[in-house]
Amino acid sequence: MADDVRARTDAELHDLLHRRQDLARPAPADLSALAARASTRASVQRAVDALDLAHLQVLEAASATPQPVTAEAVAALLGATTRLVSPTLEDLWSLALLWRSPEGLRVVRTVGEVLVHPAGLGPSTTDLAGRPTPPDDVVALVDQAPPAARAILDRLTWGPPVAVLPAGTPERVATGARWLLEHHLVASVGTEQLVLPREVALALRGGRSHAEPALTAPSPVGDQREMAAVDAAAGQQVTDLLSLVDELAAEWGLRPPRVLRSGGLAVRDLKRLGTVLDVDQLRAAFVAELAYTAGLVADDGSLEPSWAPTPAYDEWQQQPGDHRWAVVARAWLLTTRAPHVVGTTPPGATSTVNALGPDAHWPPARGLRRDVLDLLATVPTGLAPRSEEVVASLRWHRPRRVPGTVDTVVAAVLREAEWLGVTGRGALSSAGRALLEGRDESSLAAAMHPHLPTPVEHVLLQADLTAIAPGPLAGGLATFMRLVADVESRGGATVYRFTPDSVRRCLDAGWSVDQVLGGLGDASHTPVPQPLDYLVRDVARRHGQARVGAMRAYIRCDDETTLGAMLAERELSPLQLRSVAPTVLVSPVAAETVLDFLRENGFAPAAETPDGGIVVPQAGRHRTPLQRRSAPVTATGVDDELVTTLVGALRAGEEAAQYHRDQLASRPGPSLPSTDPTTTLAVLRDAAAERQPVWIGYSDADGRVQRLLFQPERVEGGRVHGTAEGTARTLSIHRVTGAVPG
Template identity: 25%
Template sequence: MSELLKVASALRRMSDESLANLITERMVNSSGLVDFFDLAEALTKPTSISAAIAGLPLSQAIELRSLAAGNKPNNKVAAELARQMLVSGEPEYKPFESTVEALAAFAKLEIICAVADGKDPAPAQEQIDRDCGIEIFESLQAITELIFDLEHRFVREVGKKNVGLPDIKRFATHLRKPNDYAKQIYELAHLLNLIMLANGRWQLSSKSQDWLAWNQSERFMHLARTWREILGDGSARELQSALDNSGEVISLEEKLSSTYPFADGSVSSKITKLASIAGLIGLAANGWMSSWAIKVLKCDYQGASKLAAGSLPQPQDKIICQADLTLIAPGPLQTEVEIMLRRFADTEQIGMASTYRLSALSISHGLETGLTIAEIRELLQRLSGNAIPQPIEYLLNEGELRFGRLKIIGGESNERTLLQSSDPVLLAEILNDSKLKPFALSQLEDGQLASRFEPEVLYFGLREVGFVAIRVDESGKVISPLSATRQALATEKTNSIAADILRLREQDAKLGDAPDDDDLQRQIQLAIKNKARAKFTVTSSNGEIEFLLEPIGIANGRLRAKDRKADIERTLPITSIIRVVLD
């Protein structure tokens, strides 16, 4: 039996929980997998295996070397390797050929484990925790900012699960951070399942609504839990053991290099990514471990959160309303206050003290999400403790008066979107705006404007150039910008790891019961490629007949295969084959 078939067979026997852990730890993209053979192929790719070996802790690295040399297995450690699909299952625990080939590229353990003399003096743990607290606060703010940004903007997928450079630059500028930091926040939010890809754009998931409802401690626990799940139980136990015995300020870089001897410094390395994320989410700062990191390794997320809370700024509910239409928050706002404020105000600067700006666009967004002008006015007065400045009062009144003046509705055939307004001057201005030329707007006989783009695309395009438009359905009801999140939930349900595993199980059952032509062709090609035997069920005048054959090839609609039992070569019409089961 070929290695691919062995791995696929082992995957079938695993529980759903074990499969989910394997996909998470090996960082496999399971969304496009059709069956267990696809998953097996993804796991046995040289790059995937090398990444998995590079992430092995010391005990597993030593055991893998030993098994590759033909020594007897240490069942406890070898079982961890088998769970990662690097070796076969019990009792032999034999490394797969692809594992042995990838292992040959790694240096000897004696050389890798050497630790250089001379270290920089360690800072005080209190200073480390203070720096980690700043990292946590900045990451929590940046992720929250990304959630609101995706609610207001149309961010397309570029390439394969990437974000376009213009969107990265804009977000980085908004955060006042480098482009690499903005990219890391996108990647982190995706790992946290806060954002997802749906219909070619980055959208918010249902988990993003939980994030907005959580307080600082709950958000940090989600960060820590995700990091720990990617690390894996075996690696966490070994790293925890190394940290338990230290009794001093801990260097993350030193512990990682000694605990993970095969780890390299490449960007694609799992350990490199985990170290980078640890610094991003405040488990480490400048290479030094926080005092709560050990609790995260032990899955004591509440304990870690309580320790980290002491290094985070305390939220408050006070803002200053200014006549230039800005709102200043002297400190971090309470979660529920910030969520309400962000529905009708845009951020200009985020930090310990944040600045928000009111505009016609932001007020319209608040009204679209269901707020009223009275509710906005009441919130501003309550948070500021004073009457709101007259310019803000003018803006609120004008926003209420002009709301709905420009409407976007779905069209038919080539006119996928219609733009309506009672103000012909406004429509003429939009039609002649050079920034909107890509939307190919045209004027209809009744004065409306039409576009071949989707209503959602035109909506965000108009907002980008400053036109206050709203979307309405056929009955004239306002469509909230939050509806995109709700519409994405159906896609989200089919894109989760649990849904992917269910799909693999269903496909496996289908292959045995009612395979279609594509399934049959795929099974036959797999058997030919891997020189494997398969049970073929064919129809004849005498009913169904089953053969155990080794396929050789397909030509002119017929399958050639060796029948070892009868010691002959058989030729079967493809149309007569109704079932193929790899042996």
């Protein structure tokens, strides 16, 4: 493997590091270290999980053929042509899942640990220490098999190849198993397991490794749309979305919902939000999560925290619609939150997932969202594939990374993409394609700008106390209309309804009656209708006749002299005491502070409950404040400049390592160059698999390095088990200073 990596050109190394980016961080010291890292289980697992179904099936077939691998043998197992299989084998070699030896291609040993039963095939007869049975004899024996034995073979033929026969197995099944063992069609592992050898399974399968080879990607089908209609639909969705975010901010700015003790938004508050936005709870949760992801709403961090708009929202709200869309679209593409799980109960949980809560964080969401959108980008322009077609394509492109709930996830991604204007009428929009290309905010805004309606700066006031906005309103006018009226319906035009409550809301915000009527007159091309004028003036006439204030503490005492002394005491002036009745004083200061001040100045007050009882303080109730979870840390990609620099450093490191090896080789006895733990682990694994000894340098408890000829047997848990000088020993791998084959 190391010789194969060293023999690669710079372009081939460049391709390897780009496609398996985990190999580049941290940077390996030389090409030997790169080869060792590429053969570790964690790295191979990641590479295999990223394969599409064609590459996975070819790799499984290559693992099932005798080594070295030939394209003809793999093609025969798959029932395909060599011409179709050869490019895939070359691609697997470029990924370092195969390596070239003088005899031909070989599968990296660690692939066998990741693909335990490739294509549902068990170990070979040789590995099971059994006697191979020719394929023709297998077929003949199966024809003679009793029904119970045949039933066992039918269950094992296409995998999994292992059957468990615990104590108490019915006699009929046990008799069939004994027949199979006697005729060497299965092997026994332990006392309760039967394993179908690979050669027998292939004979029963007719020489095929897979029942349904899938070496070509499926082509999604769907309805063809005109791009003009797609982009127009996307623009309308964006207009509606921005309006919904503004309404959410307006609602939560006035009546912020509280943050649950466990984090998130209460179910009743989500229902109220859906009512205010006039959408179902699923879309209300999406709007809330999108605003939270984009930093437009957040926990206000107060003693009794609430969800409220952030200062970033005020800046965002003043930007043009295309720039506002670019901000939320990029946030949605990169987030690991999954709005579609809100309201569901995860397996093993006892409660439902709340919007904005920690349980809505789902790390696979970002990768699956990107996979779905990338599939939409590969279909012909304007094609709107059906959800089941996208699911089938996703299963082919990511067969080992698709969750069991893939149907729900794909439907959710397509639905959210439509709401966000990334798609229009089911097809990827022009702005959505720009989003996937990773353009900056200005370019994204420019891609969406032609498809958004031009903001209007007027409304049509009607005598039935409604106003019609013939398009999206400009920022300042939109804010004013949401304040003074309620949205009655949306669409190409928005209908606002004036009510006493909405007019009072505007007056509560500090507007005078003249300012309200003046604002409506400026926004309308026609005079303010008389019914609307009467409504505004009538509400204004009654507004503020009664006043409600707030006080945080009161002092009640039947002795007026005592209260007079408190009012006259200069040390109590910070309490801002005021008499509201002969026996009652009030203060805007918290009750706890009032108690402390009075006691420090010679008074002896007692705390009172709302029903007139005495408060008995409780000790030991101090609790630390609830801490919010930090955002997940994600790794950045490996770019061309980094890879080019790394390849140069690897070449230089390899030259230095080769020079060191040459120097050591000139000395008598085996040379033991220092190797990093990854390389040491790879050498020990290979030696254990091939039952070959290795020379190692081992640092003992006193710091002395011993030279041992060690026969490794197995490597697990950071230790290697084997024998040295005829004695069984277990060595810690981190103490091995170097290892070379014996």
